[in-house]
Amino acid sequence: MDEQMRKKLGIEETKPVDWFETLYSESNEQGEGVPWANMAPHPVFQTWINLNSNIGIGKTALVIGCGMGDDAIELEKNGFEVTAFDVSHSAIELCKKRFLHSKVSFIQADLLKGIHEWNQKFDFVLEIFTIQALPPKYEDTLIKNIADFVAPDGQLLMVTEVQKEKRTFKKGPPWLLNKSYKKAFESHGLKLIEHSSSYEPQMGDELHLSLFRS
Ligand SMILES: C[S@@+](CC[C@H](N)C(=O)[O-])C[C@H]1O[C@@H](n2cnc3c(N)ncnc32)[C@H](O)[C@@H]1O
Numbered sequence: 001m002d003e004q005m006r007k008k009l010g011i012e013e014t015k016p017v018d019w020f021e022t023l024y025s026e027s028n029e030q031g032e033g034v035p036w037a038n039m040a041p042h043p044v045f046q047t048w049i050n051l052n053s054n055i056g057i058g059k060t061a062l063v064i065g066c067g068m069g070d071d072a073i074e075l076e077k078n079g080f081e082v083t084a085f086d087v088s089h090s091a092i093e094l095c096k097k098r099f100l101h102s103k104v105s106f107i108q109a110d111l112l113k114g115i116h117e118w119n120q121k122f123d124f125v126l127e128i129f130t131i132q133a134l135p136p137k138y139e140d141t142l143i144k145n146i147a148d149f150v151a152p153d154g155q156l157l158m159v160t161e162v163q164k165e166k167r168t169f170k171k172g173p174p175w176l177l178n179k180s181y182k183k184a185f186e187s188h189g190l191k192l193i194e195h196s197s198s199y200e201p202q203m204g205d206e207l208h209l210s211l212f213r214s
Helices: 003-009 018-025 043-051 070-077 089-098 136-149 181-187
Strands: 060-064 081-086 105-108 122-128 150-162 191-200 205-213
Touching (some): 043 150, 070 122, 081 089, 150 181, 181 205
Parallel strands (some): 060 122
Antiparallel strands (some): 150 205
């Protein structure tokens, strides 16, 4: 994305989250206005959960940067008691309207600030495309704060895009990760137990699925 587009969207390195609220406040329950809205679980996550169905019975899950909420609903279908949060209040309101009868707790919260009462509280944490939605300078904080949510014996499932080039503010959003993210999670006490990647020929990037356990 060029500088003009970043300016138009109001994306600043020192104010990295405000534009999400602007975007969702101008969007609707059909996902119009949300460029990343699948209006369905992410296909890579869907394939994974189909192979691991009903793992959530009696367990808690947390969805990071839940967007329109479909991944959270999929976890609920698989037995989890789900909390899902997003920095955008309007995104959370859209989720509540879309899934009126769901028991998922949709909450507005900011991952950058950390949420201390959730530390080590969740058996399963799901992160799809949130770290890469924020400028590279926040990567360490985001990874630490996500790792902190995972309960003893818990798991973190992550779906992310990965580039070979160095991450710089000028290139995003999105700011695709480097493969070093795996070591960064391990430095916060998680262990990589499952990994797969696929090559995206048009972009020259990779799509990663990584499962960690504490
Ligand atoms: C690229 S979107 C991905 C949304 C969703 N995970 C998906 O795959 O459709 C990134 C999401 O992260 C949210 N987000 C960005 N920064 C955040 C933060 N600091 N705390 C919580 N959510 C954040 C955005 O509002 C947005 O919904």
